[in-house]
Amino acid sequence: MLGLWAVLTLTGVxxxxxxxxxxxxxxxxxxAFAFFFLVMLLLxxxxxxxxLASRFGAGTGYLLGAAVFLVYLIYAVGTNTFALTRAxxxxxxxxxxxxxxxxxxxxxxxxxxxxxxxxxxWLAVKPLPNPWGWSLSHWLWPYPGGxxxxxxxVLLFVNVALACFLLLRRISSVxxxxxxxxxxxxxxxxxFIVFGCIVIPLGQAMHFIQFxxxxxxxxxxxxxxxGILFFTAWPEELLFRGLLQNFLSRAxxxxxxxxxxxxxxxxxxxxxxxxxxxxxxxxxASIAGFFYGWTWRKTxxxxxxxxxxxxVDVTWHFxxxxx
Numbered sequence: 599m600l601g602l603w604a605v606l607t608l609t610g611v612x613x614x615x616x617x618x619x620x621x622x623x624x625x626x627x628x629x630a631f632a633f634f635f636l637v638m639l640l641l642x643x644x645x646x647x648x649x650l651a652s653r654f655g656a657g658t659g660y661l662l663g664a665a666v667f668l669v670y671l672i673y674a675v676g677t678n679t680f681a682l683t684r685a686x687x688x689x690x691x692x693x694x695x696x697x698x699x700x701x702x703x704x705x706x707x708x709x710x711x712x713x714x715x716x717x718x719x720w721l722a723v724k725p726l727p728n729p730w731g732w733s734l735s736h737w738l739w740p741y742p743g744g745x746x747x748x749x750x751x752v753l754l755f756v757n758v759a760l761a762c763f764l765l766l767r768r769i770s771s772v773x774x775x776x777x778x779x780x781x782x783x784x785x786x787x788x789x790f791i792v793f794g795c796i797v798i799p800l801g802q803a804m805h806f807i808q809f810x811x812x813x814x815x816x817x818x819x820x821x822x823x824x825g826i827l828f829f830t831a832w833p834e835e836l837l838f839r840g841l842l843q844n845f846l847s848r849a850x851x852x853x854x855x856x857x858x859x860x861x862x863x864x865x866x867x868x869x870x871x872x873x874x875x876x877x878x879x880x881x882x883a884s885i886a887g888f889f890y891g892w893t894w895r896k897t898x899x900x901x902x903x904x905x906x907x908x909x910v911d912v913t914w915h916f917x918x919x920x921x
Contacts, residue, residue: 599643599776603636606824613821623741626676631746633669634753637662638832641760642776642901651768656703659766663696666757670738673750677741684738691722692758699762707769708849715762716842719755720867723833727874752833763841772840773899785896789906793889794913797882801918806878810919823912831907832900838864838887839894839903857895861887872920886910 611628641647650658670688674680695715702711725734735751736744763769801807815822838860847856865884869875886907894903914920 599639599646603632603639606828607632607635609821619742623677626673627741627746627750629676630669630673630750631753634666634750634757635828637760638753638756638828639776641764642774644775644777647764647774651765656766656768659696659699659761659764662757662761662765663692666754666761667692670754673739673741679740687734688738688754691754695719695758695762696766699766703767706848707767708845712763712767712841712845716837716845719759720837723751723755724867724870727870749829752829756833756836759836759841769841769844771844771898772836773894773897773901774836774840775899776901777899779897779899779902782897782899782902785893786902786906786909789889789893790909793886793906793910797885800885801878801882804878804881805921806882807914807918808921809917811917812915812919815916819912819916822915823908826911826915827904827908830911831904834864835890835894835900835904835907838867839891840900843891843894853895857891858888861885861891863887864890 610631614624614628654661667689671680671685674684695718698711698715698718702709705711722734733744733747735747739747739750760774764772764774798807802809842863843856843860845856846859847853850856850859862884864887865880865882868879868883869877871879890903890907893906894900897903
């Protein structure tokens with residue numbers, strides 16, 4: 599994981615330097631990105647979570663939350679964008695979910711505090727549409743010109759979710775690890791192929807997508823694929839499969855109810871995409887959530903479901919145009 603983190607971070611640094619970024623502000627933004635990304639990958643190494651918990655106990659979650667807030671302050675001061683309102687907002691975004699997790703620390707998974715923390719995180723990452731066009735992520739991360747706003751917001755909340763549920767609550771069966779298991783190849787291919795056979799003709803019939811390969815983007819496809827995997831598919835699979843589907847299954851005592859409910863909620867979470875309300879997106883995303891959830895159930899890993907998720911998104915962006 600350290601090697602993967604180093605390679606991917608160095609790639610980002612070289613690309614940013616090629617674009618002309620540098621100086622103290624760039625160093626501060628890079629520090630925030632590198633720290634959040636490191637935590638996201640390092641806790642995906644098998645055994646790291648258990649070793650941290652055995653040494654520091656539940657305090658590991660609090661330490662990570664405090665570190666996340668401190669890193670944001672480094673970013674804000676280093677980029678000359680510090681404001682008390684921004685700092686207070688980030689403090690709330692970090693410590694309110696931690697407080698909810700702390701109140702539920704000795705309770706079984708699937709209590710109301712768990713769902714409240716998930717909802718809080720999701721609304722912060724993807725707020726409801728507003729007439730002013732205001733974006734929390736762009737307000738919190740103004741440098742460099744809002745270009746890193748989405749990525750840094752996602753990484754921040756992945757860190758918060760890890761602090762709350764993996765380190766503080768010690769939720770089991772999340773599947774937060776990067777690895778490979780028995781028959782995974784079959785499950786991933788089956789999920790991807792069957793989903794494509796259903797959704798491609800359905801999406802065309804609904805006038806949602808149109809076959810139109812983007813050949814000029816072929817050179818950027820590898821970097822685009824990595825970006826989609828780590829900054830879209832992986833965080834969404836953690837939230838909707840590793841946590842939400844997990845909690846719903848336990849609360850209802852039914853894997854099927856948890857699976858189907860999480861899939862429908864995943865679909866509705868996309869209702870604001872490309873215009874509100876986008877019912878076509880809701881339908882197709884719900885079907886996608888069904889297959890991602892099936893993959894997670896079969897493999898017990900969000901890495902497996904994230905691979906299918908990323909493959910779907912990459913195929914969509916490269917081979918199809920949204921109508």
